[in-house]
Amino acid sequence: MKYLKIFVGIICLHILFFSASCFKKSSSKEESVAQMKWISKYDFFDLYKKNVSNGNFGPETGLKLTILKFLNENTILLAGSKDLHSFYNKPGYSAVVFISTDKGKSYQEIAFPEETVKFITPSEKYTLIETGSGGNSQSGKVVLYLMNNHTLEYKKIDEYSSKSKIMYSQFNGENVVYSENDNQKIVNLLTKEEIELPEYLKKTPFILKKDNTVTSLLKDEIQEYNLKTKQQKVIKKLKSNYDVLYYENEEYLLGKSGRFKTEMTIYNQNEGELFVENEKTIEYYRYRNFACYFKETRPYVTFYYSYDYGRTWNEYHAKDFFTTTIPKGFYKDQLIVLDVAFYDKNDNSHIIVGEFQK
Numbered sequence: 001m002k003y004l005k006i007f008v009g010i011i012c013l014h015i016l017f018f019s020a021s022c023f024k025k026s027s028s029k030e031e032s033v034a035q036m037k038w039i040s041k042y043d044f045f046d047l048y049k050k051n052v053s054n055g056n057f058g059p060e061t062g063l064k065l066t067i068l069k070f071l072n073e074n075t076i077l078l079a080g081s082k083d084l085h086s087f088y089n090k091p092g093y094s095a096v097v098f099i100s101t102d103k104g105k106s107y108q109e110i111a112f113p114e115e116t117v118k119f120i121t122p123s124e125k126y127t128l129i130e131t132g133s134g135g136n137s138q139s140g141k142v143v144l145y146l147m148n149n150h151t152l153e154y155k156k157i158d159e160y161s162s163k164s165k166i167m168y169s170q171f172n173g174e175n176v177v178y179s180e181n182d183n184q185k186i187v188n189l190l191t192k193e194e195i196e197l198p199e200y201l202k203k204t205p206f207i208l209k210k211d212n213t214v215t216s217l218l219k220d221e222i223q224e225y226n227l228k229t230k231q232q233k234v235i236k237k238l239k240s241n242y243d244v245l246y247y248e249n250e251e252y253l254l255g256k257s258g259r260f261k262t263e264m265t266i267y268n269q270n271e272g273e274l275f276v277e278n279e280k281t282i283e284y285y286r287y288r289n290f291a292c293y294f295k296e297t298r299p300y301v302t303f304y305y306s307y308d309y310g311r312t313w314n315e316y317h318a319k320d321f322f323t324t325t326i327p328k329g330f331y332k333d334q335l336i337v338l339d340v341a342f343y344d345k346n347d348n349s350h351i352i353v354g355e356f357q358k
Helices: 003-007 084-088
Strands: 021-025 033-042 063-070 076-083 093-100 108-112 116-122 126-133 141-148 154-161 166-169 175-180 183-188 206-208 213-218 221-226 232-237 244-248 251-257 264-268 273-277 285-287 290-297 300-306 313-318 321-323 329-331 335-342 351-357
Touching: 063 116, 063 329, 063 335, 076 084, 076 329, 093 116, 093 126, 108 141, 154 166, 175 206, 206 244, 213 244, 290 321, 300 321, 313 321
Parallel strands: none
Antiparallel strands: 021 033, 021 313, 033 351, 063 076, 076 093, 076 116, 093 108, 116 126, 126 141, 141 154, 166 175, 175 183, 206 213, 213 221, 221 232, 244 251, 251 264, 264 273, 285 290, 290 300, 300 313, 321 335, 329 335, 335 351
């Protein structure tokens, strides 16, 4: 999570990545070879069995994928839009999701009536999918769907103007935070039950957890509110005051902003300092002690990843392919899925999955 961005009100996940041969960078300039095992390569010709644009180009040219995510270590979700003219010589676009249950060896297409998929929020059993048409024009609209990850069937949850101030966030597989203007409530997407929040939670940022409790930072306390029992309790008394509370990978993290609000120091739940987030590190993908970012340095991409919060780095040069700037999909500190184009014209693979070899 991008801690500094969240502090200033922008929630944005950026997941960034790696390829072929790696070298470890540390403060002592010591270098050692690191390894990456590429476990799958996928060409969309395998799905469509034909080229597009009158047969002149591979099917990936008719797809604009902007979302790559892991549901679990075996299941991958790709999402974006499909150019109907390229595929079927028809005008317009179709929102599309691709799902793989075998670590990227094969994919299945799921189409939606709208033009593009804007966001997806996966959970163990269900995935919340936000699609859109018409952009922010007067006729623009947003449509939400809830997809069953097992059957791949989906149902419409809501539809509203793209100019409205409605937002669904923090989907936990069952409940979601529904916001409209300055009003917030919890909605169960399976039963349609609506749960009103107590007044103190309407005035402070909070975290909706998988167990349907709501956690917030109030002065020097981490407090928990149970949506079912309506009970409020203190779960941790802190020694210092903090500006922001996060909950990631079943761990609490605390943030304290710097004097000029240009950086934020992140602490663990025991108040031990972990790292500092600033303008240079804000794009890092983080999972516990793992951090990663990349730089486009044609003719190859250089990826940097660390297992100690960014104190020392592994450096990896992808010499066989290049990638785009869209966020990459990542499973913990183990797997990566990224969109690529190989320099070898005989290799039309577009989506590849890599496994880190520690």
